[in-house]
Protein backbone atom coordinates (compact mmCIF):
# COMPACT_ATOMS: atom_id res chain seq x y z
CA UNK A 1 0.00 0.00 0.00
CA UNK A 2 2.82 2.24 1.00
CA UNK A 3 4.32 1.54 -2.35
CA UNK A 4 1.00 2.32 -4.06
CA UNK A 5 0.83 5.67 -2.33
CA UNK A 6 4.40 6.33 -3.21
CA UNK A 7 3.88 5.46 -6.85
CA UNK A 8 0.72 7.60 -7.01
CA UNK A 9 2.68 10.51 -5.57
CA UNK A 10 5.32 9.86 -8.11
CA UNK A 11 2.76 9.85 -10.90
CA UNK A 12 1.25 13.08 -9.55
CA UNK A 13 4.68 14.58 -9.43
CA UNK A 14 5.31 13.41 -12.97
CA UNK A 15 2.07 14.99 -14.20
CA UNK A 16 2.90 18.27 -12.47
CA UNK A 17 6.31 18.25 -14.05
CA UNK A 18 4.81 17.66 -17.48
CA UNK A 19 2.35 20.54 -16.86
CA UNK A 20 5.17 22.88 -15.83
CA UNK A 21 7.21 21.83 -18.82
CA UNK A 22 4.23 22.36 -21.12
CA UNK A 23 3.47 25.81 -19.64
CA UNK A 24 7.14 26.64 -19.91
CA UNK A 25 7.14 25.50 -23.50
CA UNK A 26 4.02 27.59 -24.27
CA UNK A 27 5.49 30.65 -22.54
CA UNK A 28 8.70 30.15 -24.47
CA UNK A 29 6.79 29.84 -27.72
CA UNK A 30 4.75 33.03 -27.06
CA UNK A 31 7.83 34.95 -25.97
CA UNK A 32 9.68 33.70 -29.02
CA UNK A 33 6.87 34.79 -31.33
CA UNK A 34 6.66 38.20 -29.65
CA UNK A 35 10.41 38.70 -29.88
CA UNK A 36 10.32 37.54 -33.49
CA UNK A 37 7.57 40.03 -34.32
CA UNK A 38 9.44 42.79 -32.53
CA UNK A 39 12.63 41.98 -34.39
CA UNK A 40 10.68 41.97 -37.68
CA UNK A 41 9.18 45.42 -36.97
CA UNK A 42 12.51 46.91 -35.89
CA UNK A 43 14.25 45.30 -38.84
CA UNK A 44 11.75 46.78 -41.30
CA UNK A 45 11.99 50.24 -39.78
CA UNK A 46 15.77 50.05 -40.00
CA UNK A 47 15.64 48.85 -43.61
CA UNK A 48 13.38 51.79 -44.52
CA UNK A 49 15.78 54.24 -42.89
CA UNK A 50 18.70 52.65 -44.73
CA UNK A 51 16.87 52.88 -48.08
CA UNK A 52 16.14 56.54 -47.42
CA UNK A 53 19.81 57.17 -46.67
CA UNK A 54 20.84 55.22 -49.80
CA UNK A 55 18.46 57.24 -51.98
CA UNK A 56 19.80 60.49 -50.56
CA UNK A 57 23.37 59.38 -51.32
CA UNK A 58 22.32 58.37 -54.86
CA UNK A 59 20.77 61.81 -55.39
CA UNK A 60 23.93 63.56 -54.19
CA UNK A 61 26.04 61.39 -56.48
CA UNK A 62 23.76 62.32 -59.39
CA UNK A 63 24.29 66.02 -58.65
CA UNK A 64 28.07 65.71 -58.59
CA UNK A 65 27.99 63.51 -61.71
CA UNK A 66 26.04 66.19 -63.56
CA UNK A 67 28.43 68.80 -62.27
CA UNK A 68 31.56 66.94 -63.37
CA UNK A 69 30.16 65.83 -66.75
CA UNK A 70 30.45 69.23 -68.36
CA UNK A 71 34.07 69.63 -67.40
CA UNK A 72 35.18 66.27 -68.78
CA UNK A 73 33.03 65.56 -71.82
CA UNK A 74 35.23 67.13 -74.45
CA UNK A 75 38.69 65.71 -74.75
CA UNK A 76 39.87 67.22 -77.99
CA UNK A 77 40.50 70.93 -78.26
CA UNK A 78 37.72 72.85 -79.96
CA UNK A 79 34.72 70.59 -80.21
CA UNK A 80 33.12 71.16 -83.59
CA UNK A 81 32.70 67.50 -84.56
CA UNK A 82 28.92 67.79 -84.63
CA UNK A 83 29.10 70.17 -87.58
CA UNK A 84 31.22 68.51 -90.25
CA UNK A 85 30.70 71.28 -92.81
CA UNK A 86 32.34 73.85 -90.56
CA UNK A 87 34.45 71.63 -88.42
CA UNK A 88 37.79 72.71 -89.83
CA UNK A 89 37.08 76.38 -89.24
CA UNK A 90 38.51 77.38 -85.86
CA UNK A 91 36.74 80.76 -86.14
CA UNK A 92 33.39 78.99 -85.87
CA UNK A 93 34.26 76.88 -82.84
CA UNK A 94 31.06 76.42 -80.87
CA UNK A 95 31.52 76.45 -77.12
CA UNK A 96 28.44 76.30 -74.94
CA UNK A 97 26.87 74.13 -72.28
CA UNK A 98 26.48 71.16 -74.61
CA UNK A 99 29.80 71.73 -76.40
CA UNK A 100 32.37 72.10 -73.64
CA UNK A 101 35.99 72.87 -74.27
CA UNK A 102 38.78 70.56 -73.21
CA UNK A 103 40.13 71.50 -69.79
CA UNK A 104 43.67 71.62 -71.12
CA UNK A 105 42.95 73.78 -74.20
CA UNK A 106 45.18 76.81 -74.33
CA UNK A 107 45.37 79.04 -77.39
CA UNK A 108 48.46 80.99 -78.34
CA UNK A 109 47.81 84.36 -76.74
CA UNK A 110 48.54 87.96 -77.63
CA UNK A 111 47.93 91.08 -75.53
CA UNK A 112 45.27 93.27 -77.17
CA UNK A 113 45.11 95.99 -74.48
CA UNK A 114 46.92 96.13 -71.15
CA UNK A 115 46.48 92.81 -69.28
CA UNK A 116 43.87 91.54 -71.72
CA UNK A 117 44.75 88.61 -73.96
CA UNK A 118 43.12 87.06 -77.03
CA UNK A 119 43.89 84.20 -79.39
CA UNK A 120 46.85 85.59 -81.35
CA UNK A 121 45.03 84.88 -84.64
CA UNK A 122 42.39 87.56 -83.91
CA UNK A 123 44.76 90.19 -82.52
CA UNK A 124 44.79 92.36 -85.66
CA UNK A 125 41.01 92.30 -86.10
CA UNK A 126 40.34 93.11 -82.42
CA UNK A 127 42.97 95.86 -82.30
CA UNK A 128 41.62 97.44 -85.52
CA UNK A 129 38.06 97.44 -84.17
CA UNK A 130 39.13 99.09 -80.89
CA UNK A 131 41.26 101.62 -82.79
CA UNK A 132 38.47 102.57 -85.22
CA UNK A 133 35.99 102.88 -82.33
CA UNK A 134 38.35 105.25 -80.55
CA UNK A 135 38.75 107.16 -83.82
CA UNK A 136 34.97 107.55 -83.97
CA UNK A 137 35.00 109.11 -80.50
CA UNK A 138 34.07 105.97 -78.58
CA UNK A 139 35.55 105.34 -75.19
CA UNK A 140 35.75 101.59 -74.80
CA UNK A 141 36.80 99.43 -71.88
CA UNK A 142 37.75 95.77 -72.39
CA UNK A 143 36.77 94.32 -69.04
CA UNK A 144 37.48 90.70 -69.91
CA UNK A 145 38.99 88.66 -72.73
CA UNK A 146 40.78 85.30 -72.44
CA UNK A 147 40.03 83.47 -69.18
CA UNK A 148 41.54 80.07 -68.49
CA UNK A 149 39.71 77.06 -67.07
CA UNK A 150 41.06 77.68 -63.59
CA UNK A 151 39.85 81.29 -63.53
CA UNK A 152 36.41 80.22 -64.71
CA UNK A 153 36.29 77.56 -61.98
CA UNK A 154 37.15 80.20 -59.35
CA UNK A 155 34.35 82.48 -60.57
CA UNK A 156 31.86 79.59 -60.70
CA UNK A 157 32.78 78.23 -57.28
CA UNK A 158 32.59 81.59 -55.57
CA UNK A 159 29.14 82.22 -57.08
CA UNK A 160 28.06 78.70 -55.95
CA UNK A 161 29.36 79.41 -52.43
CA UNK A 162 27.36 82.66 -52.32
CA UNK A 163 24.13 80.79 -53.14
CA UNK A 164 24.86 78.03 -50.64
CA UNK A 165 25.41 80.62 -47.92
CA UNK A 166 22.07 82.17 -48.89
CA UNK A 167 20.45 78.84 -47.95
CA UNK A 168 20.11 77.22 -51.40
CA UNK A 169 20.43 73.43 -51.54
CA UNK A 170 23.40 72.14 -53.62
CA UNK A 171 21.31 71.33 -56.73
CA UNK A 172 19.44 74.68 -56.67
CA UNK A 173 22.67 76.60 -56.05
CA UNK A 174 24.20 74.85 -59.08
CA UNK A 175 21.19 75.53 -61.35
CA UNK A 176 20.95 79.19 -60.29
CA UNK A 177 24.68 79.85 -60.70
CA UNK A 178 24.65 78.28 -64.16
CA UNK A 179 22.13 80.88 -65.36
CA UNK A 180 24.61 83.72 -64.99
CA UNK A 181 28.07 82.10 -64.88
CA UNK A 182 29.27 79.61 -67.48
CA UNK A 183 30.36 76.27 -66.03
CA UNK A 184 34.15 75.80 -66.35
CA UNK A 185 34.85 74.54 -69.86
CA UNK A 186 31.64 75.98 -71.32
CA UNK A 187 32.72 79.65 -71.40
CA UNK A 188 33.66 81.21 -74.72
CA UNK A 189 36.29 83.24 -72.91
CA UNK A 190 38.42 80.10 -72.67
CA UNK A 191 38.77 80.09 -76.48
CA UNK A 192 40.44 83.51 -76.58
CA UNK A 193 37.91 84.47 -79.28
CA UNK A 194 35.59 86.49 -77.04
CA UNK A 195 35.82 89.98 -75.56
CA UNK A 196 33.63 91.72 -73.01
CA UNK A 197 33.58 95.38 -74.01
CA UNK A 198 31.74 98.15 -72.20
CA UNK A 199 31.64 101.92 -72.33
CA UNK A 200 34.48 103.34 -70.21
CA UNK A 201 31.88 105.71 -68.79
CA UNK A 202 29.51 102.94 -67.77
CA UNK A 203 31.18 99.64 -66.88
CA UNK A 204 28.21 97.79 -65.35
CA UNK A 205 27.39 94.43 -66.91
CA UNK A 206 23.65 94.79 -67.21
CA UNK A 207 21.09 95.55 -69.90
CA UNK A 208 21.53 99.33 -69.52
CA UNK A 209 24.94 98.86 -71.10
CA UNK A 210 23.05 98.57 -74.41
CA UNK A 211 21.98 102.23 -74.14
CA UNK A 212 25.55 103.58 -74.19
CA UNK A 213 26.98 105.15 -77.37
CA UNK A 214 29.78 102.59 -77.28
CA UNK A 215 27.44 99.58 -77.22
CA UNK A 216 25.44 101.07 -80.09
CA UNK A 217 28.60 101.63 -82.13
CA UNK A 218 29.75 98.04 -81.54
CA UNK A 219 26.34 96.60 -82.40
CA UNK A 220 26.36 98.52 -85.70
CA UNK A 221 30.02 98.05 -86.71
CA UNK A 222 31.54 94.93 -85.12
CA UNK A 223 30.61 92.67 -88.05
CA UNK A 224 32.99 94.63 -90.32
CA UNK A 225 35.85 93.35 -88.16
CA UNK A 226 34.53 89.79 -87.91
CA UNK A 227 32.82 90.10 -84.54
CA UNK A 228 29.21 89.40 -83.56
CA UNK A 229 27.08 90.20 -80.55
CA UNK A 230 27.03 86.65 -79.28
CA UNK A 231 24.04 86.69 -76.92
CA UNK A 232 21.27 88.88 -78.37
CA UNK A 233 18.15 89.63 -76.30
CA UNK A 234 15.69 87.63 -78.37
CA UNK A 235 17.84 84.49 -78.65
CA UNK A 236 18.32 83.44 -75.04
CA UNK A 237 16.39 80.21 -75.68
CA UNK A 238 18.85 79.32 -78.49
CA UNK A 239 22.11 80.32 -76.81
CA UNK A 240 21.11 79.40 -73.25
CA UNK A 241 22.60 82.72 -72.10
CA UNK A 242 20.78 85.90 -71.11
CA UNK A 243 21.21 89.09 -73.14
CA UNK A 244 24.81 90.31 -72.84
CA UNK A 245 25.20 93.61 -74.75
CA UNK A 246 28.94 93.57 -73.92
CA UNK A 247 30.02 90.10 -75.11
CA UNK A 248 31.56 90.03 -78.61
CA UNK A 249 32.79 86.94 -80.37
CA UNK A 250 35.13 86.67 -83.34
CA UNK A 251 33.76 84.44 -86.12
CA UNK A 252 35.54 85.91 -89.16
CA UNK A 253 34.28 88.64 -91.51
CA UNK A 254 32.29 86.44 -93.87
CA UNK A 255 30.37 84.65 -91.11
CA UNK A 256 29.87 87.87 -89.12
CA UNK A 257 28.31 89.57 -92.15
CA UNK A 258 25.95 86.67 -92.88
CA UNK A 259 25.00 86.17 -89.23
CA UNK A 260 24.25 89.87 -88.82
CA UNK A 261 22.22 90.10 -92.06
CA UNK A 262 20.18 86.98 -91.28
CA UNK A 263 19.98 87.58 -87.53
CA UNK A 264 21.55 84.22 -86.68
CA UNK A 265 23.35 83.10 -83.55
CA UNK A 266 26.46 80.94 -83.83
CA UNK A 267 24.39 77.91 -82.79
CA UNK A 268 22.04 78.53 -85.74
CA UNK A 269 24.82 79.44 -88.18
CA UNK A 270 26.93 76.33 -87.69
CA UNK A 271 23.84 74.18 -88.27
CA UNK A 272 23.21 75.67 -91.75
Ligand SMILES: [Zn+2]
Pocket residue numbers: 144189194195196246247248
Ligand atom coordinates in the same frame (compact mmCIF):
# COMPACT_ATOMS: atom_id res chain seq x y z
ZN1 LIG B 1 31.70 87.52 -71.89
